[in-house]
Amino acid sequence: MAETLSFTSTVRLSSGYDIPLLGFGVYLNGKDPILEAFKVGYRHVDTAQMYGNEAEVGEAVAQSGLKREDIFITTKINSPNHGFERASQSIDESLAELKLDYVDLFLVHDPLSGKEQRLETWKALIAAKAAGKIRTIGVSNYGKHHIEEIKAAGLELPSVNQIELHPFCQHKNLVQYCKDNGIILQAYCPIVRGDLSHPVFKALAKKYNRDTAQILLRWSLQKGFVPLPKSSTPSRIQSNAQLYDFELAKEDEETLDALDKGEGGAGSISWNPVVAP
Structure with missing residues (x-):
């Protein structure tokens, strides 16, 4: 694994496009951390209508000096914008905020609006x-039953499901279901919102001479997830990306696997809508 992954590594989505394996989450972040992320090598930015910073993401893209085709931008439709007409309008609004001709990945942010509105x-x-406004479509915070209703309606399946994923909250059955259906898992809260005090994390950080966040992000990559760490601190933005010159041994990966608190997101530290009806 360590020999084959690099900062520029990608995975092929069912849409036919490639997504960078490491993303940069921008919840509560402004333009400067995004520019710093581009500076150190990130090429994948995850925003949302709900975050209120799509315009700043667009400004960072414009000021980065990078080619548009070299940057992967994700955003998400907020619940109040669900429904065909309102969602269609909000997609155009997001493109205008981002000042982009297309979004690489557009997600339904959550399933909380109910079956009819979701569909x-x-x-x-x-x-x-x-x-041509979007290259790839997906969902976020969807459980198996939410994806099954898309399948039952005869519609194309999501290419991505973005859910909370870290050693305490592994959604193992949902992850396996997504993998079986060709759906890539994006991991939000991959470093447990900075709560890295668990003795297992500390022991592994010492063993590998790494910081604890790097241990969790490396675990996420080795599980086949696309982690989305966020930070506004330049040193952390850089260190969170230094993941490609080491590999967790199988027994250490399994030690982290054993921290899971159970199905249904029992170990969740976020809102966990995957269990919503």
Whole structure:
């Protein structure tokens, strides 16, 4: 694993596009941390309508000096914007905020609007993809039953499901279901929102001479996830990306696996809508 992964490593989505294996989360972040992330090598930025900073992401893209095709931008449709007409309008609004011709990945942010609204929102994403406004479509915080209703409606399946994933909250059944259906898992809260005091984390950090965040992010990569760490501190932005010159031994990966607190997101530190009806 350590020999084959690098900062520029990607994984192929079912849409046919490639997504960088490491992303940069920008919840509560402004333009400067995004520019710093681009500076140290990140090429994948994860924002959302709910974050209120799509415009700043767009400004960072414009000021980065990078080619548009070399940057992967994800955003998400907020619950109040669900439904076909409102979602379609909000997609255009996001593109205007970002000042982009297309978004690489657009997600339904959560399943909380109910089945009818979820499906109408999904149809709006499909239509926007067909119109060239979006390259890849996916979901966030979806449980198996939410994805099954897309399948039952005869619609194309998501290429991505972005959920909370870290050693305490592994959603093992949902992860396996997604893998079986060709759905890539993006991991938010991959470093447990900075709560890195667990003795297992500390012991492994000492063993590998790494910081604890790097241990958790390396675990996420080795599980086949696309982790989305966030930070506003330049040194942390850089260190969170230094993951490619070491590999967790199988027994250490299994030690982290054993920290899972159970199905349904029992170990969640976030909002965990995957269990919503």
